[in-house]
Amino acid sequence: MVAGCAHDGIHGEPATESISTLSSSSSSFSNTPPTTTSTNNSPAKGTTFDGCAAVTDADLASWEVDPVSRQDAHNIAFGQNVRGCMWVGPKWGVKIYAVDANLDQLEQPQKRFDRQERIQIGSRSGWLVHTSNAMGCAVAIPSQQSVAAVQVDLKTDLTEQHYDQCPLALQIMKQIEPKIP
Numbered sequence: 001m002v003a004g005c006a007h008d009g010i011h012g013e014p015a016t017e018s019i020s021t022l023s024s025s026s027s028s029f030s031n032t033p034p035t036t037t038s039t040n041n042s043p044a045k046g047t048t049f050d051g052c053a054a055v056t057d058a059d060l061a062s063w064e065v066d067p068v069s070r071q072d073a074h075n076i077a078f079g080q081n082v083r084g085c086m087w088v089g090p091k092w093g094v095k096i097y098a099v100d101a102n103l104d105q106l107e108q109p110q111k112r113f114d115r116q117e118r119i120q121i122g123s124r125s126g127w128l129v130h131t132s133n134a135m136g137c138a139v140a141i142p143s144q145q146s147v148a149a150v151q152v153d154l155k156t157d158l159t160e161q162h163y164d165q166c167p168l169a170l171q172i173m174k175q176i177e178p179k180i181p
Contacts (some may be wrong), residue, residue, distance in 0.1 A: 020163045043074060044083040044098035044154030046146025047181060051096030054179045063172060066087035073097045084149075091158055095151040102125055102138060103147060119170070122177045125130060130166055134167065137166040139173040140178065148180045 057067040065087035073084040073095050084097025106116060106127040115130035119139065126141035138151040150167040151174045 004077075013053045019156050043081050044146055046100045047098045047143040047148065048181050049143045049146075049148045051098060051176075052149065054096060054176045059172075059175065060087050060094070063087075063089075063094055063168065064091055065094050065144045074179075082149075091155055092168075093155075094146070094168075095149070095153070096172070096176065097149055097151075098143060099147050099149060100145075101140070101147045103142060115166070122172050124177065128166060129171065130164075133159070134162045137164075137169045139147045139166075141173065141177065143180045148176075150176070 001085045005036065012022055029153060033114055035117055051073075052070070060067045066089055067087065067123070069088045070118045071086045071088075073079045073082050073086050076095075079097075082095075082097040082099045084095060086093055086095040088094075103126060109116065110129075114132045114134075115137075119126050119128045121141050124141040126139060128137065128139050130137045132156070136151055136153045138149055140147050140149040142148075151170050152169045152172070154165055158165070
């Protein structure tokens with residue numbers, strides 16, 4: 001699988017095709033430098049995007065996750081191919097990460113998703129995917145030769161209620177997109 005999302009997120013392997021990066025058209029953030037990191041020992045070598053550095057404690061609190069709950073997404077189950085961070089709160093967890101993947105793979109319908117929608121974030125075209133089990137929603141956009149993703153995973157109570165976490169995933173991606181190279 002080159003790209004896909006389950007409760008464990010957008011997966012990836014080195015992409016066989018290049019993903020071109022589109023620049024942000026958000027005028028209010030036009031002077032915001034991209035948040036980057038070295039990719040030397042990284043599982044996501046196609047982008048320098050650093051999801052851990054792309055957010056502030058105030059951002060995290062506004063998304064109802066605890067800033068001190070930060071975990072390395074690479075060390076979480078199914079995170080071996082990603083670089084980024086995860087934060088948790090009483091309702092959900094938020095992951096912001098980079099992964100070497102090909103967004104074109106999301107054009108093919110996949111049974112594990114009940115929603116697969118093309119989206120536009122700034123000037124970048126990407127995908128929103130929602131898992132059939134209602135647990136996760138991820139938004140992915142191109143970043144250099146790779147992918148930047150935001151994923152919101154619900155805790156059990158909200159999953160059972162089929163709460164729609166996709167608006168939050170979209171809000172977070174729109175907020176951090178100007179920081180994505």
